[in-house]
Amino acid sequence: IIATVYLFIVMVDIAPRVSVKNNLSNLDTLNKSTLWYAESEDLKSLEDGITYIVPNIVHFIKFGDNPLSFVEAVCIRAAWLHQRPETLIIHCDQCNKTVQSPLWYLIKDIPVLKLQTTVRPTEVFGIKFSYIQHASDVVRLQVLMKYGGIYLDSDSYIVKSLDPYRRYKMSIGWPPGANVGNQVLVAHKDTRYLKLCYESYREYRPDLWYWNAGVLPTERFLSVHPELVHSVPHDFGVAESDAQILYAKCDDSWKNYSAFHLFFRHIGTYVPPEPKRFGPIxxxxxxxxxxxFGQLARLVLYGTTKLGASEIKSIDWLSKHPPEYSEYGCKLPPSSPKN
Known part of the structure; x- marks a missing residue:
């Protein structure tokens, strides 16, 4: 018998809408009529053969006319190779620019790949977006509320299948002592957390980079009701300190994670010596x-983590051969030239 526990807390005292200031006390006016509830989401104890409650659909969002980047291609290949989704959707407002990209050949043959034209919003609840990334923050919520599935930022890499998290209604990275990370999300379309986050954009702060995406949901929702989500302290690799694992080390520590937010555009911030040491990746x-990171990229490009591997494998080849986790991922084989 599967028991689902519901906790209802009705919040009354509806107050007029006011603008948010730079402190949490002003959030007391937000969603005063919200009916809070929490559900027991732990389904891991169920028998083998359970039907997952989150569909095996992977979503990426690509707004703007920039061509498909190297790291985007790597992450899309990783999502297909390691998750094996039923559908992999790129939600794009200028999909033709993606198809015309020089690196399009790296992903075009993924059999479940779909490009879906999506209008890029310019505002939310009448408030104009200050950053294109804020539009993406909102659209990812809308996409998940429509389809459910796995959302990945364009620089989020799946290391191994996220199927264990598809047994929860909502899984999100929440490093200890930090704000939640919205770069890797696994969600059922009807989970309450998505709706709360979307409605919170009625108090959108265009002047603050991560206020609505991370600070507000952490402080206003999850600090009070952590049971709204299945929190993932480390496994989604969204902590800023995880950049050290990616760009300051070469070992097997990355295998302890299911995913990583790669922080690819911020390597110089989190690992300052690295850009000068190696140059552009x-x-x-x-x-x-x-x-x-070199091991991660080579695995989905060349089918092996081996340092020095350089033959890009086709999607068809990768579908027929298991990936090779080489003992030479961090050092060249004895017979290999150093240059």
């Missing part, structure tokens, strides 16, 4: 990149 240089 690109499709042409990653073959020789001797840090853990």
């Amino acid at each position: 690109t499709i042409d240089t990653v073959s020789k990149y001797d840090r853990n």
Whole structure:
């Protein structure tokens, strides 16, 4: 017998809408009529063969006319290879620019890949977006509320299947002592947390980078009702300190994670010596990149973590051959030239 526990807390005293200031006390006016509830989401004790409650659909969002980047191609290949979704959707407002990208060949043959034209909003609840990334923050909520599934930022890499988290209505990375990370989300379309986050954009702060996406839901919702989600302290790799694992080390520590937010555009911020030490990490240089990100990228590009591997494998080849976790992921084999 499966028991589902519901806790109802009715919040009354509806107050007029006011603008949010730079402190949490002003959030007391937000969603005063909300009917809070929490559900026991732990389904891991159920018998084998359980039907997952989150569909095996992977979502990416790509807004703007920039071509498909190296790290985007790597992450899309990783999502397909390691998750094996039923559908992999890129929600894009200029999908033709993605198809015309020089690196399109790296992902075009993924059999479940779908490009879905999506209008990029310019405002939310009448408030104009200040950053294109804020539009993406809102659209990811809308996409998950419509379809459910797994949302990944364009630089979020699946290391191994996220199926264990598909047994929860809502899973989100929440490092200890930090705000939640919205870069990797696993959600049923009807989970309450998504609706709360979306409605909170009635108090959108365009002047604050991560207020609505991370600070507000952490402080206003999850600090009070942590049972709204299945929190993932480490396994989604969304903590800023995880950049050290990716760009300051070369070992097997990355295998202890199910996913990583790669912080690819911020390597110089979190690992300052690295850009000068190695230079730009690109499709042409990653073959020789001797840090853990190099292993991750080579695995989905070349089918092996081996340092120095350089033959890009087709999607068809990767579908027929298991990935190779080489003992030479961090050092060249004895017979290999160093240059």
